[in-house]
Amino acid sequence: MGDILTNFFTGTVPIEAYLGLSLIMFFCGVYGFLTRKNMLMILISVELMLNAADINFAVFNRYLYPGQLEGFYFSLFTIAIAACETAVAIAIIINIYRNLKSVEVDNLNQMKE
């Protein structure tokens, strides 16, 4: 028991711990995306998923290719793109809210048929 505990706290953080963490985060995002009706909540879930992906990029870069910066930059740009995406998405949501007085996705069926 002591061994395990010691092992647990000594040495560096293993890569799978990071991956596990991002996995949890990602599927939380998935869950949120599938269940919530509010578009803002969906957006928040998307952010979660994006973050999970970012972490993976950074971690893979750091652990597997420490001398290079591809993952790093990918994370960086993803963050930027996420920001863009959020901005546009929120603009659209606001626009929809103005028109429909609702941000529930189930109500958005005006384009159908």
Next chain:
Amino acid sequence: MAEKIIFYILGAIIAIFSIMAVTSKQIIRSATYLLFVLIATAGLYLLLGYNYLFAVQIAVYAGGVMVLFIFAISFTNRPGEKVHGEVPVRKLIAGTTAAAGVVFCGYIIYRNIRKVTVLVQQYNLSPQKLGETLMGTEKYQYLLPFELISILLLACIVGAVMIARKR
């Protein structure tokens, strides 16, 4: 040692608040929990030694995006109003699927990555190197994507304004 402890603390924060963010009834709370997650993620970057990424994460996400969220939430919801009507069946299905996904991916991680020798080298990313790689056009230098992103941001600003403005 300390590194590990910090990681576990951050990991716990991320895991707990992620779950809370997607299950919370009130949207403003969800946003807050998201903020915590984002900040904890920034901590992870710091832990990995990517200081710059940490800074960007804090500035863009925790600073910029969250403001947008809060603004949008306050614009569309009266604060305190509950998010209504989530179908339990849907919850169940989504939960099962998500759990299945976790199990599946976890299995892959468990099976594959453990076999790889974990190798962590002490490594510092100097601001000079960062600057060089960001501002050059050689191999492993990223000026072009950087510029593309800047154009994208510009387009995005214009687009967002165009979409959101009143007619």
Next chain:
Amino acid sequence: MQYTLLILALPLLSFAVLGLVDAKWKPKVAGTIGTTILGIITILSYFAAWQYFTQYKVDGVYQKVIAFDYEWLRFNDLLHINLGILLDPISVMMMIVITTVSFMVNLYSLGYMKGEKGFQRYYAFLSLFAFSMLGLVMATNIFQMYIFWELVGVSSYLLIGFYYTRPAAVAAAKKAFIVTRFADLFFLIGILLLSYFTKTFDFGILTSSNANVFAEATSKTFMGFSMLSWAMALIFIGGAGKSAMFPLHIWLPDAMEGPTPVSALIHAATMVVAGVFLVARLFPVYVVFTPEVLHGIAYVGAFTALFSAIIACVQTDIKRVLAFSTISQIGFMMVGLGVSGYGGHEGVGYMSSMFHLFTHAFFKSLLFLGAGSVIHAVHSNEMKDMGGLRKYMPITNWTFLIACLAIAGIPPFSGFFSKDEILSASYSFSPAMGGIMTFIAGLTAFYMFRLYYNIFWGKEFKPATQSENYHGHGNTPHESPFSMSSALVFLGAVTCVAGLIPFGHFITSDGVPYDIHINLTVASVSIIVALVGIIIATYLYRKENEIPEKLAKTFDGFYKAASHRFYIDEVYLFSTKKIIFNNIARPIAWFDRHVIDGTMNGIASSTQWVAVKIKGFQSGQIQQYAYVFLLGTLLVAALVIFLI
């Protein structure tokens, strides 16, 4: 004898000029063109006949002359259709009959059809008919014959339906065409069978009695009969259709809806004997290789003759009486052929049949033209509207009487000679056949004189009965104009003398001249029987009296059946309307619309159904999409990882 081509070409030209050139001529001009051209070819054909019978006799046998030949269509190396002109005794004889009667009818029609709408069309069709009929008899091969066979069919259709606004005429035309075409189907199949085994269409080869030609056809059998028998029987069915043999006779009485001169030309003298001509043309094949078919022909002919003679006794429409009498007389001709053997005295049946064809053409067209003249005068076909007309129309009366005597078989009129030969041939075939034929001859005499007395004697003519006088004037019947009566007189004259022609010198089964000997026993018996028939008719019909009606009452059922032509038409109507139309065509149409098309539509609508169902997947619900996407991704990843 290349010029005989003109005999064919001129009527065609006349048809083209009158029918296809889109110009409206005055009726007189159109009639003159048609009649003149017919006159020319009549003269030509007389000349050709004279030349043929005087110059083309080698070693006492008349030769077959191919005056013209042209390969029209080649099917393969062996089979090809030629168009040509074959001159031999029977074709020359037919040529004379056709041109003479045609010319008379053309002449007659100048008066009869005066004032009719479509006068030009009428003459065009007459020319077309003359062309096709001449082509038929002069055919060098069986396929050419089939071609012209169809063409006469269509001319007949057009002429029967001449009054095309009259539904009865249209229906009759349609019936005639369909029935004969139905028979032609068998003819065609017969030709196909025959040509398949003999590898030729040519009459020259077919009638050469060369056993090698038919070796294959006779050796192969189908259902107990040789292929050749089948082929010849099928060909005979074709002939039976055209010649209105039982049970394909139903079209002929209805065909009387056409103008009367047309009935005289087509449905009495020429076209209807095409079947007889066909059998005569292929006679060597029938008699040498398939005598059983020939005997069948004799029985069919005899039955038809009897059957239609009985019907003729009770009909009241004068043209119908004549139509049934025609059927009966053609039955005689068929019997003549059927009982005949080949060559010399054996072949007397063949010779007599042709002789009867020849004489019958004249006296029957005379009868029809006479009837036409009567109809022209009283504007009705029904006997009840006539009577006592002899005072008003003396020429018609006398010529009609001559024709009646001829058909009844009273010497010295032409019918006697030819009929007598047939009777004696029948007696030599079997006494029963001879007896039946003699009885029918008596019956013929009876119904002809019934007709004669009903028209020209009997009750006095009452102008009041003909209320539907559509000219609106001339209540008293009057003698026909010159063009009509001259035709009658000419034909009457021919009828008187035609019997005296030494026919056997010209036409025999083997081409060798033969002297006719009148069998005195047979002749006297037949004359007596005919006289008995005439006397009975005189007794019953000369004066208006009660006896006919009483007789009709006594034999009520039989009388009714006979006047309804033994319900053969009804049977046909039933089988076509009820069975073919309602039980085949209608179900097929239904089947097509509902089952076949339904299947196709079913495929379409099931596609649509599936589309509607899977449309649900395209809900526009982004979460649903995401869910499916996620599942798909997981599935694909799982497949990649666990299976590969």
Next chain:
Amino acid sequence: MNFLSLYILILVLMMMGLFLSKSRKQIQIIMITGASFLLLLSGALTYLYLTERAAGNTAEMLFRADSVWYTPFNIHYSVGVDGISVAMLMLSSIIVFTGVLVSWKIDPMPKEFFLWFCLLAIGVFGFFISIDLFTMFMYYEVALIPMYLLIGVWGTGKKEYSAMKLTLMLMGGSALLLVGILGIYFTTGGSTMNILELSKLKVPLEMQRYFFPLTFMGFGVLGALFPFHTWSPDGHSSAPTAVSMLHAGVLMKLGGYGCFRVAMFLMPEAAHEMAWIFLILTGISVVYGAFGAIHQTDLKYINAYSSVSHCGLVLFALLMMNQTATTGAILQMVSHGLITALFFALIGMIYGRTHTRDIRLMGGLMKVIPFLGVSYVIAGMASLGLPGLSGFVAEMTVFVGSFQYADTFHRILTIGACASIVITTVYILRVVGKVIFGPMQDKHHETLTDAVMYERIPVIVLTAAIFGIGMFPGWISSMIGDSVLPLISQFIR
């Protein structure tokens, strides 16, 4: 560029001209000029072809031209003609010419109508001149597509349904066909798409068994093979006159031509093996189509079913696989093309006057419109196989050819097919007796006017062609027969 491509070129030029044209008058001038050129070209082609043959040129295809189009799949644009194609081209140009005149006053949107019409014609002509499988298939598709619009926009009755049905069924057929064509291409080693070269290579028998039925059925759908014929009655009845003419007159012949040129020519062994199945189907077509026609009351339906019957006879004769029958089949294609085009033209004209096609509502039209009446009777007579008209020549050649098979199976089928001529007589005379003859049914019809000049010309042209073939069949029969021989030797070997 050899002169066969002029067929396509003239039509493309016509289309360009149409784009530029402004008034109906201009459109009419362009169309009639172009169509006359096509007719002249066909005449010239026939003449050149016959002189070339007379000069002793015995090549399978004359006037060959070949240029590479798409190398990876060996697709060439290669053209060439033999007697069969010459006959079909002649037929097509006559029908295009008459079709233009028949739709002289088409309304609305004449420009668009003629544009699609030209495109359809391109498909038809292209199909007959090309000897490359893929090019052929492409032209085939080109011919199908405009049909949808032409029927859907300018049609009558339930036109959308018919257009959809027709297009879908034909497209379904062409899907089968594509599989067949690709099958042929790949099983011969994928070296060429040229039909002549393909015929020298051998599709393995095993593969032929799969691809022959596919190809035959693919073309058979267009040739109205039972039970894939149901597009025909609906399609024909809804289509505008000129399209009905072109469709029944030419497009359905694409089916027969393709069956012969592609399916049977390239896969003779399978054709021999499977002929009996298709013979039964076509035999059914022949009799069934004729019976189907008896019961119809719409003039166009009657004619459509009659087309099913007559086109069935084409496939029937092809499957008999001897020279006479095949010659008869090609003759029947030409003859039926002319006759049915004449029929549809006349029906269109009658419909334009009486505004009904129901035979129960018409009668005695001969009295008021004698020209059309007489022409209708002539067309009817041709259709029922009257000697002197083209139908007789074709049918007799078919029957004589089919009868060369001695076994009972073929005999019975042939006799059944012969019987169809009687049934044909019944329905033709029914219509003629009802519509053209008989008493007047409708008072309004008494004021109808007879055909005017631009209506008379197509009728006269078609009638003249029918008479021409019917009276002097020798040359066309021998032209086709000689060309059939090299193809047929493929089966006989």
